[in-house]
Every structure is written in structure tokens, then in C-alpha cells.
Amino acid sequence: xxxxxxxxxxxxxxxxxxxxxxxxxxxxxxxxxxxxxxxxxxxxxxxxxxxxxxxxxxxxxxxxxxxxxxxxxxxxxxxxxxxxxxxxxxxxxxxxxxxxxxxxxxxxxxxxxxxxxxxxxxxxxxxxxxxxxxxxxxxxxxxxxxxxxxxxxxxxxxxxxxxxxxxxxxxxxxxxxxxxxxxxxxxxxxxxxxxxxxxxxxxxxxxxxxxxxxxxxxxxxxxxxxxxxxxxxxxxxxxxxxxxxxxxxxxxxxxxxxxxxxxxxxxxxxxxxxxxxxxxxxxxxxxxxxxxxxxxxxxxxxxxxxxxxxxxxxxxxxxxxxxxxxxxxxxx
Amino acid sequence: xxxxxxxxxxxxxxxxxxxxxxxxxxxxxxxxxxxxxxxxxxxxxxxxxxxxxxxxxxxxxxxxxxxxxxxxxxxxxxxxxxxxxxxxxxxxxxxxxxxxxxxxxxxxxxxxxxxxxxxxxxxxxxxxxxxxxxxxxxxxxxxxxxxxxxxxxxxxxxxxxxxxxxxxxxxxxxxxxxxxxxxxxxxxxxxxxxxxxxxxxxxxxxxxxxxxxxxxxxxxxxxxxxxxxxxxxxxxxxxxxxxxxxxxxxxxxxxxxxxxxxxxxxxxxxxxxxxxxxxxxxxxxxxxxxxxxxxxxxxxxxxxxxxxxxxxxxxxxxxxxxxxxxxxxxxxxxxxxxxxxxxxxxxxxxxxxxxxxxxxxxxxxxxxxxxxxxxxxxxxxxxxxxxxxxxxxxxxxxxxxxxxxxxxxxxxxxxxxxxxxxxxxxxxxxxxxxxxxxxxxxxxxxxxxxxxxxxxxxxxxxxxxxxxxxxxxxxxxxxxxxxxxxxxxxxxxxxxxxxxxx
Numbered sequence: 001x002x003x004x005x006x007x008x009x010x011x012x013x014x015x016x017x018x019x020x021x022x023x024x025x026x027x028x029x030x031x032x033x034x035x036x037x038x039x040x041x042x043x044x045x046x047x048x049x050x051x052x053x054x055x056x057x058x059x060x061x062x063x064x065x066x067x068x069x070x071x072x073x074x075x076x077x078x079x080x081x082x083x084x085x086x087x088x089x090x091x092x093x094x095x096x097x098x099x100x101x102x103x104x105x106x107x108x109x110x111x112x113x114x115x116x117x118x119x120x121x122x123x124x125x126x127x128x129x130x131x132x133x134x135x136x137x138x139x140x141x142x143x144x145x146x147x148x149x150x151x152x153x154x155x156x157x158x159x160x161x162x163x164x165x166x167x168x169x170x171x172x173x174x175x176x177x178x179x180x181x182x183x184x185x186x187x188x189x190x191x192x193x194x195x196x197x198x199x200x201x202x203x204x205x206x207x208x209x210x211x212x213x214x215x216x217x218x219x220x221x222x223x224x225x226x227x228x229x230x231x232x233x234x235x236x237x238x239x240x241x242x243x244x245x246x247x248x249x250x251x252x253x254x255x256x257x258x259x260x261x262x263x264x265x266x267x268x269x270x271x272x273x274x275x276x277x278x279x280x281x282x283x284x285x286x287x288x289x290x291x292x293x294x295x296x297x298x299x300x301x302x303x304x305x306x307x308x309x310x311x312x313x314x315x316x317x318x319x320x321x322x323x324x325x326x327x328x329x330x331x332x
Numbered sequence: 333x334x335x336x337x338x339x340x341x342x343x344x345x346x347x348x349x350x351x352x353x354x355x356x357x358x359x360x361x362x363x364x365x366x367x368x369x370x371x372x373x374x375x376x377x378x379x380x381x382x383x384x385x386x387x388x389x390x391x392x393x394x395x396x397x398x399x400x401x402x403x404x405x406x407x408x409x410x411x412x413x414x415x416x417x418x419x420x421x422x423x424x425x426x427x428x429x430x431x432x433x434x435x436x437x438x439x440x441x442x443x444x445x446x447x448x449x450x451x452x453x454x455x456x457x458x459x460x461x462x463x464x465x466x467x468x469x470x471x472x473x474x475x476x477x478x479x480x481x482x483x484x485x486x487x488x489x490x491x492x493x494x495x496x497x498x499x500x501x502x503x504x505x506x507x508x509x510x511x512x513x514x515x516x517x518x519x520x521x522x523x524x525x526x527x528x529x530x531x532x533x534x535x536x537x538x539x540x541x542x543x544x545x546x547x548x549x550x551x552x553x554x555x556x557x558x559x560x561x562x563x564x565x566x567x568x569x570x571x572x573x574x575x576x577x578x579x580x581x582x583x584x585x586x587x588x589x590x591x592x593x594x595x596x597x598x599x600x601x602x603x604x605x606x607x608x609x610x611x612x613x614x615x616x617x618x619x620x621x622x623x624x625x626x627x628x629x630x631x632x633x634x635x636x637x638x639x640x641x642x643x644x645x646x647x648x649x650x651x652x653x654x655x656x657x658x659x660x661x662x663x664x665x666x667x668x669x670x671x672x673x674x675x676x677x678x679x680x681x682x683x684x685x686x687x688x689x690x691x692x693x694x695x696x697x698x699x700x701x702x703x704x705x706x707x708x709x710x711x712x713x714x715x716x717x718x719x720x721x722x723x724x725x726x727x728x729x730x731x732x733x734x735x736x737x738x739x740x741x742x743x744x745x746x747x748x749x750x751x752x753x754x755x756x757x758x759x760x761x762x763x764x765x766x767x768x769x770x771x772x773x774x775x776x777x778x779x780x781x782x783x784x785x786x787x788x789x790x791x792x793x794x795x796x797x798x799x800x801x802x803x804x805x806x807x808x809x810x811x812x813x814x815x816x817x818x819x820x821x822x823x824x825x826x827x828x829x830x831x832x833x834x
Contacts, residue, residue, distance in 0.1 A: 019472065197446045199438070202429075206437055209426030216424040217488075218409040219438050276428035 022270025023282040025322060029315075030285055033292050041299040047175050053291035058180035059084065059242035060261055061287045064269075065191045066235025067262040068283045069228040072195070074208045074275025075131035077229060079120065079138035080236040081258035083113050085251070086142045087240020092154035092250025095161060102161045110237045116142065117233015121226035131229075139259070146252030153251040156244060165245035180242045187238065192280045204228060208275025264312055265290055268319050289315070337400075339364050339495050339527045340385075340416070345394035347380055347551075354380040357394070358553045360546050362496055362527035367518060369538045369559065370531050372548035373571055373763040378531055381548070382498055386411040386418050399495070417489030421501040423481045425488070427474035432456035434473050435488045459487050463517045479510030483517060490521060497521060498529045503537055504760060507623045507789065515541050533763060535564055547571060568764055589613030589799070592650065593783045594635065594666070594752050599644035605630040607643050608809035610802060612752060617774065617784045619794035619815075621824050622804030628787045629671055630807070632754045635785070636668035637661040662695060667745035669738075671756040671787075677741045680730035684720065685711045687729050688743045695748065714743035719769060735766030742770070746777075753777065754785045759793060771797055791821040803827045 038045030054061070063080050070077045087109045094100045094108070120138045124131045156162065168176045195201035203224040206214040214221050243254060269286030271278025293311045297303050338361040347355040355377045362368050372378050383389045385396065387405025396403055398414060405411040408418065425434045432453045433440075441451045456469040465483055473481055482502055489497055499518075503511050518528060518541060532538055538545065539559060547554040547570050554570050562570075591614045600607030605627040612618050620628045633639045635646070637655035646655050648664045655661045658668070670677050678687055688711050693702055711725045718739040720732075729740055738758055745753060755774065759767040774797055778784050788794050794801055795815060803811040803824065811827050813819055 017471075199440065199442075199447070202433065202437055202440070202447065205429060206426045209428035210424075213424040213426050216408070216420075217426075217438055218412065276426065 019277060020279075022319075022323065023279050023285065026268060026270055026282055026285040026289060026319075030289050030292065033289065033296065037292070037296050037299065041296075044295075044299055047173070049295060050288075051171075051175055051177050051181070053288055053295060054181045054184070055178045056246075056294075057287050057291040058178070058184040059239040059246060059255075060258065060265065060290070061184045061284065062187050062235050062242060063239035063258060064262040064265040064283050064287050065187055065280065066232035066239075067259075067266050068269075068271060068278065068280055069191070069195075069204060070131070070232045071263070071266050071271050071273060072204050072208045072275055072278055073225060073228050074211070075124065075225070075228065076135065076263070076273075077117075077120075077232045077236075078132065078135040078259050079116070079142055080232060080239070080262055081255045081260075082139045082142035082146070083116055083233060083236035084240040084243055084255040084258055085146050085253070087113055087237045088244045088247065088250040088254050089146045089149045089154070089252060090250070091241060091244045092156050093149050095156055095158040096154050099158075102158055102164075106241055109241060110234060113237020113240065114230050114234040117230040117236070118226065120233070121229025124229065125222045125225045135229075143252065149250075149252075151252065153249050153253075156248045156250065161244075162248060165248060178245070180245050183238070183242060187235065188280060188284055195280055200224060200227060205276055208272075208277070210276075261290065261312075264316055267323075268315055270319075270323075272323060336363055336365075338362055339399055341397045342381075342385065343395055343397075345381065345384055345396075346392045347377075347384055347389060348392050349380075353551055355384065355391075355551045358548065358551070359556075360385075361556070362529060363544070364495075364525045364527050365522050366543045367522060367528045367530050367541050369542035369545035370529055370548070371538065371545050371567065371571055373765055376548040376571070377551040378548060379500070380551075382418065382500060382529070382531070386416060386498070412489075412492055415493060415495035416498065417492065417494045417496070418498040418500060419482065419485045419489050419502055421504055423478065423485055425473055425481060425485055427472065427481070429473060430470050431460075431467055431473055431476070431484055432469040434484055435459060435469075435491060439492075456487075459491055460484075463487060463520060465517075477510065479506045479513060482506070482514065486517060486521075490526065494526055496527050496529065498531075500531050501533070502530075503532055503534060509623070511537065535567065535764075539564065571764065589616045591615075593648065595647045595650075596635065597645050597647070599634055599641050599646060601630065601634055601639055602642045604639065604807065605634065606808045609644075610809065610812070612783045612785060614751070614783055615778055615781045616800065617778045617786055617798045619798030619801040620785065620787045620804060621791055621794050621801055622828060623789075626804040626828075627807035627809075628804055629756055631804070631809070632668060632756050632785065632787060635661070635752075636666060636754060638668070659694075662691070662748070665748065665751040666754065667691075667748055667750035667752070668754040669741050669745060669756060669758055671760070677744075678729050678737055681728065683726050683728055684715065684732070684740055685725035687740050688714060688725075688747060691744045692747050710747055711743075714746060718743055718773065733762075735762035735770075738762055738770065739766070742773070750782065752783045752785065754787075756787045757789065758786075759788065759790070767793075791824050795819065795821060795824070 034045065063084060067077055067080060090109050090112065091105050094105045095102065116138060120134050123129060123134050164179060167179050169179065169182065170176050195204065203214065203219045203221070206217070206219055207221050207224055211221055244250060247254065265286035266278070266283050267273060267286070268289055269278065269282030269284070271282055290312060294308050297305065297307055340362040342358070342360040345355050345358045358377065358381060360381065370378050370381065380389065384391045386408045387410055388408060390404070398416070403414060405414065429437065435456045436452050441448045441455065453469050460467050460469065463483060463486070465480070467476065467480065473484060486497070502514060506514065521528060530542055542559045544556065545559055545562070546556045547567070549571060592611050593614045595611045597609050598607040599609070608631065610618070620631060622628050630639070634641050635655065637657045637660050640656065646653055653664055655664070661668070685707060689702055689707050696702065708725070715723050715725055720736050720739050720743070729737060732740065742758065758770055771793065774784055774786060786794065786797055798815050801813050801815055801819065801824065802809055803813065805828055813827070
């Protein structure tokens with residue numbers, strides 16, 4: 001069923017520009033999953049199911065946006081999960097211990113996340129070290145810092161914070177979203193604008209296409225590379241804040257492996273791991289597909305949650321193969 | 333005759349690198365509306381002079397005047413802002429971006445900080461129209477040929493009100509039609525009064541397009557000449573500093589060979605090359621002629637097992653052989669010098685010795701390393717035989733000139749004593765002297781019984797060396813011609829054009 005739709009999309013892809021094909025494939029996959037779910041399970045095909053996917057994955061979406069910037073330059077950021085955890089930990093401990101108010105804590109957390117990203121970006125650029133290894137170090141560092149704050153889960157009881165976290169924004173016809181979804185949507189829109197309409201965004205694509213050429217064309221490649229890791233650090237910290245809303249606790253074991261979910265979402269969204277090609281809309285669809293898999297499994301009821309990982313694994317294989325096929329066809 | 337004031341004047345330029353005097357008192361002047369060729373062998377100092385001019389290297393001595401004012405640039409960007417733009421041999425653009433973006437990135441038209449895509453596309457279309465190119469500016473650059481990409485690079489270069497345009501070997505990977513297109517663009521720019529500095533190894537192209545030339549030899553100025561007043565023979569002798577005996581026709585006769593070595597029967601690969609039959613005999617040089625992308629390299633890759641054949645079979649020495657991988661081909665003693673020596677052939681960070689021994693080591697397997705004294709002995713012999721310079725086997729390959737790098741690739745395969753040597757564009761982008769040496773070597777090898785498949789974009793070269801010429805067109809082997817007295821470049825050209833039907 002799914003493959004039939006993929007085939008059809010692939011065939012139609014000849015009339016659409018090649019660069020949109022991966023995004024369309026992901027969109028097709030999402031629609032197919034939704035339709036199949038709607039047929040199989042009662043109460044699945046409602047607007048709220050999709051909104052719930054957004055509500056449950058707002059933090060992942062924000063983190064994946066940052067990851068998209070990094071991967072578009074041809075880099076990778078493995079530190080995002082740990083930075084998310086560190087952000088929940090710092091928020092929770094500052095609000096629980098000294099009782100700082102959220103409007104001080106949140107900006108501080110965002111600053112720390114951006115600073116971590118800035119430092120990693122600077123090391124990647126200045127010493128010309130592979131981002132994989134620099135952000136791997138950052139990953140251990142941030143995770144370790146969580147445990148210096150505390151080894152147990154710290155609950156968040158600040159009244160303003162919890163009230164905001166539990167707010168329901170009612171839409172029409174009984175549909176609702178959380179404030180996190182609004183924040184994530186704003187992040188997506190701003191990021192899409194930056195990528196498409198600013199020099200920074202276009203330099204990100206140029207760097208991913210060919211760093212050497214970008215340099216010779218007189219673009220500020222170094223500054224751009226530092227910028228994308230800073231953006232990713234900022235997005236991770238913001239993701240951490242959203243996760244605190246969702247969990248209402250800070251814990252060193254939050255978001256273990258989230259960097260891999262984020263990378264998976266970006267890749268399923270059609271962005272090439274080698275950089276230079278991909279769209280933010282694809283990343284949004286990638287996160288939605290990952291979220292919908294979980295929803296389908298919860299509707300199924302009998303399957304254990306590990307099936308999520310198995311499906312994500314299979315999907316990744318399929319998408320990486322698809323990317324290979326498309327890029328191979330373009331070369332001939 | 334009246335000469336207009338030069339746009340650019342470099343005088344007494346000197347540049348010292350550790351151990352080498354790269355430039356010594358070189359003068360160069362560029363006149364508006366002229367194509368000026370910069371000539372010299374590899375290592376004569378052409379690239380260094382261009383790098384000094386564009387601010388990549390600071391000059392140790394001498395002055396640069398642009399429109400009468402003394403200038404010195406801290407980098408290519410600054411030079412570009414002053415009106416000196418450079419287009420390199422490799423297209424330095426981002427193939428993933430659109431044509432319009434490649435022209436304007438870094439200086440996109442903006443409105444309130446927001447990139448104005450509409451105006452950008454309109455201006456790009458206008459600019460390309462000025463060059464008389466019909467291109468969809470919103471299509472990704474990767475959907476166009478290398479030649480068009482080069483034109484886009486030129487469009488990018490001249491958008492910034494260029495007064496001087498430097499073209500550093502722009503034609504080395506273009507075929508004849510694409511070169512004509514490039515020259516058309518160059519003539520237009522000339523009419524607009526831009527001074528063009530042109531570097532190329534193809535003498536015919538120099539004579540076709542340039543008005544004036546400056547010749548360098550070993551970092552020194554030989555002189556400035558009007559192109560029409562200098563004959564090709566004098567030019568070459570000035571470049572290499574000695575009278576060059578006319579390159580004799582090395583084979584140029586159709587001999588009959590009776591011991592087939594490699595026979596391909598209806599060998600083909602879907603989408604790459606249509607099924608072809610080709611027999612290569614021992615001691616025979618078979619040339620492959622055809623335009624860029626006509627399937628020349630694809631045939632070589634099939635015979636070397638680098639690509640899988642989708643149809644047909646190969647026999648080596650009369651016995652059917654499965655050439656499924658390069659290793660299998662190497663076991664039959666088939667060697668392949670690839671077209672792109674930088675990407676497929678050489679490892680720039682290893683020394684000459686390590687690069688040469690590589691293929692030999694691969695045939696032995698990693699458990700039996702080649703003893704060091706044997707390495708030194710072998711490498712020493714080939715460095716001497718091929719006149720690799722500098723003759724130091726411990727030199728890093730990346731510091732060698734193009735011609736010498738090509739010799740290293742050759743040496744690597746010659747060590748294996750192959751029965752069939754496939755050479756894909758072995759003389760591309762290297763100077764006249766090294767070219768003649770490589771050609772002579774091919775002739776010697778085939779006299780010694782080695783079969784050679786020789787691929788080159790230069791028809792004269794193919795004719796000079798081959799006993800037999802296979803002609804390719806549109807991924808099909810259209811003709812297999814013995815190289816007798818009736819075969820000329822004109823006839824080859826006709827065969828390519830007519831597809832062998834005439």
C-alpha cells in the first residue's frame with residue numbers, strides 16, 4: 001500500500017522539480033498512515049489526533065529545526081539531547097531550590113544553550129575538527145553537568161510555570177493545542193524565513209553544497225558554521241524548556257537519544273545528510289511521521305512501544321535508499 | 333600603432349617561496365578590450381602570478397597599478413571589489429543552488445533585509461541574456477553542463493563591473509562546441525572593453541582568441557608579443573627554451589596485429605554506453621575519439637570492471653573472463669589511469685613513493701608488505717624513467733605539478749607490468765613538454781608488446797599515437813577505423829559529426 005503510493009509519487013515527481021520530491025514522498029507517507037489509521041481504528045481520523053501529535057512532539061520539533069540548520073551545512077549536532085536534559089535540569093533546580101521566577105530562568109537557560117552551541121561551533125570552525133567528534137564531546141559534557149546538579153528527578157512546582165504548561169488554547173470545534181505548539185510553530189516559521197529569505201540562510205545552503213566554493217565566492221562560511229551550531233544550541237535549550245512544560249520535572253535521564261530522533265526526523269523529511277538540500281517543511285513532516293507512528297501503536301494497543309523504534313529504523317532505511325536513488329538519477 | 337593605456341600594469345613582480353624563486357622581475361600589462369594570453373609550461377609561474385595579482389599571495393617586490401593607481405589586495409574578495417574577477421579551471425560554484433543564486437549569492441538584491449527573489453531572477457536573466465545564453469535561471473545549477481556552469485561563473489564574475497577578467501584554464505574540460513560558446517562570450521566581453529587574461533594549454537585556442545601574449549619561463553619574463561606576429565613553433569621554443577623537434581607522428585600507420593588480447597563482444601551498460609564490440613591486440617594502440625560525454629570513459633570503466641556490464645562478454649587472451657571488479661581486471665593485468673587524477677587516482681597527502689607502490693601492494697594483499705628496499709628500487713627506476721620532477725620519491729604528491737602527478741599515476745600502473753593499459757585523457761591540462769614525453773612513452777610501451785587503449789579529446793594526439801581509432805558518438809561506438817594515410821583529423825571530425833553513416 002505504502003510502496004504503491006511512493007511509486008505513484010515518484011512517477012509524478014517528473015513533472016515537479018526534483019528538489020521537492022523527497023518532501024512530497026514524506027507528505028504522501030504521512031497522509032497514507034493517517035488514512036490507514038482512520039480505516040483501521042475508530043476515532044483515529046479526527047483533527048485532534050494530529051494536534052495531539054504536535055502537542056506530544058513540540059519539543060522534538062523545535063530541536064529538529066535546529067538540527068536542520070546544522071545538517072544543511074553538512075554538519076551534525078549530537079549534543080542536542082543532552083542540552084535538552086541540561087535545560088530541564090537547570091530550570092527545575094533553579095525554580096525548586098532558590099525559587100527563581102520562570103521569567104528569569106527561561107532566558108538564562110536559552111542563553112546557556114546558545115553559549116554551548118556557540119562554543120562547539122567555534123571549535124568546529126576554528127580548529128577545523130569534524131562536528132561529529134566536537135558535538136559528541138559536547139553531548140558527554142552536557143549530560144555530565146546534569147548529574148552535578150542532581151541525580152534524581154526534580155519536580156517543577158512553580159505556579160506560573162505549571163499554569164502556563166497546563167493552559168489549553170481552544171480552537172474551533174472542540175479542538176485544542178498547548179502553548180508549546182504555538183511556540184514551536186513560531187520557531188518553524190521564523191526558521192523557514194531565515195533559511196529562505198536571508199543571507200545567513202542561503203549561505204547555509206551554499207556551505208552544504210560546497211564549502212570550498214562558498215569560500216571562494218567570498219561568503220562568510222566560518223561565521224555561518226558557528227551560527228548554525230549556536231542556533232541548534234538555542235533550539236535545544238528551547239526544546240528543553242518545552243519538555244519541562246510537558247514533563248513538569250527536570251531529570252538527567254530526560255531526552256536520552258533525542259539527538260537520534262531529531263536526526264531521523266530531518267532525514268525522513270528529505271534533507272540530505274551531506275548537506276545543501278532539504279526544506280524545513282520536510283522536517284515538520286518528519287516529526288509528524290515519527291509522532292504518528294507512536295499514535296498508531298497506541299491505538300493498536302497490543303504492541304509494545306519498542307515497535308516504534310523498529311518502524312523508525314525501517315523508515316530510515318527506506319528514506320536513505322530513496323535519497324540515494326534520487327541523487328543517482330540526477331547525476332546521470 | 334597606437335596602444336591605449338593599460339588597465340592593469342604589473343611591474344618587476346618577484347615572489348619567493350621556501351626553496352623556490354617562483355617569480356623574478358615579471359612585468360605584465362593588460363589593455364582594455366584585449367584578450368591577453370599568459371603562456372608558459374607548468375611551473376613557469378603562471379598560477380603564482382595570478383595569485384599575486386588577486387591577492388592570494390602578497391608580492392615580495394614590484395608594483396601593481398590598476399587604472400594608474402597603485403594597489404595591493406589582501407584577498408580575492410578585495411580584488412573582485414576593485415574589478416578584478418577570476419574564474420578558475422574547476423567551477424567554484426554550488427551546484428545545489430539555482431543559477432540565479434549562484435550569480436548573486438553574497439550580494440543578493442534585498443528589500444528591507446529580505447532577499448528579493450523576483451528581482452534577483454530578473455537581473456540574472458538580464459545578465460545571461462547579455463552573454464547570449466538561454467538558461468532557466470531558477471533551475472538548479474547541477475542541471476546544466478560543465479560548460480554552462482563555467483559561463484555562469486563568468487556571469488558572476490562580470491556582474492561586479494569587472495574591468496579585468498582572469499580565466500585560468502577555463503577550457504580544459506570543455507569539448508569543441510562548448511569552447512566555441514565560451515569564445516563567443518569572451519568576444520562579447522572584449523567588445524565591452526573588458527581586459528581578459530586567458531590561460532590555456534591548447535595552442536590552437538590561444539591563436540584563435542588572443543590578441544597579445546606574455547610568455548613566462550622558470551619564473552622569468554620571456555617577453556610580450558602580438559599573437560599574430562608569433563608563430564606556433566617560435567612560441568613553443570620560447571616556452572620551453574629550446575627548439576622543439578616537430579612532434580613526429582609516432583605510429584600513424586595501420587599495422588595488422590594477430591594476437592588479440594582483450595575482446596569485448598556486444599559489451600554494454602544501460603544508460604552509459606550501447607553494446608559495442610572491440611578487439612585490442614597485443615602491442616596495439618587503440619585510440620578512442622569522441623566528444624565529451626560520448627561514452628569514452630564509460631568504455632574504459634567497463635573494460636576495467638569499475639562498472640558492471642549489463643550485456644555482452646569479455647574475453648582476455650581468448651578465454652572468457654568476468655571483469656566484475658577492478659581487482660578482477662587487475663588479475664588479468666589490465667590497468668586503468670583515470671581521467672580525474674585528483675579524485676580517482678592519486679592520494680595527495682601521500683608521497684610519490686607511497687602512491688606508486690599502492691597498486692602493487694594491492695595485488696599482494698596487506699599481509700605481504702612490499703619490502704622497503706624493493707620499493708625504493710622500483711620507485712627510483714620509474715622516477716628516473718618518467719623524469720618525474722622533483723626526482724625525490726619522498727615528496728608529497730600534492731606539491732607536484734599536473735604533468736608530474738600524471739606521471740606518478742602512470743608509474744603506479746607500469747610497475748604492475750600490465751598487458752593492457754587504459755589511459756583516459758592522460759595529457760589533459762599538462763604542458764607541451766610533459767605531453768610529448770607521455771606520448772613517446774606510450775609508443776615505447778606498445779613497441780614492447782603492451783596493448784594500450786588511449787582516450788583523448790585531442791584528435792591530433794589520437795591520430796599521432798594510435799594504430800586504430802574507435803569513434804564514439806552519443807554513447808555508441810559508430811566506427812572502427814584503421815589509422816592509415818587517409819585518416820585525418822578532418823575525417824575523424826566528419827565521422828563524429830555524421831555518426832559514421834556517411
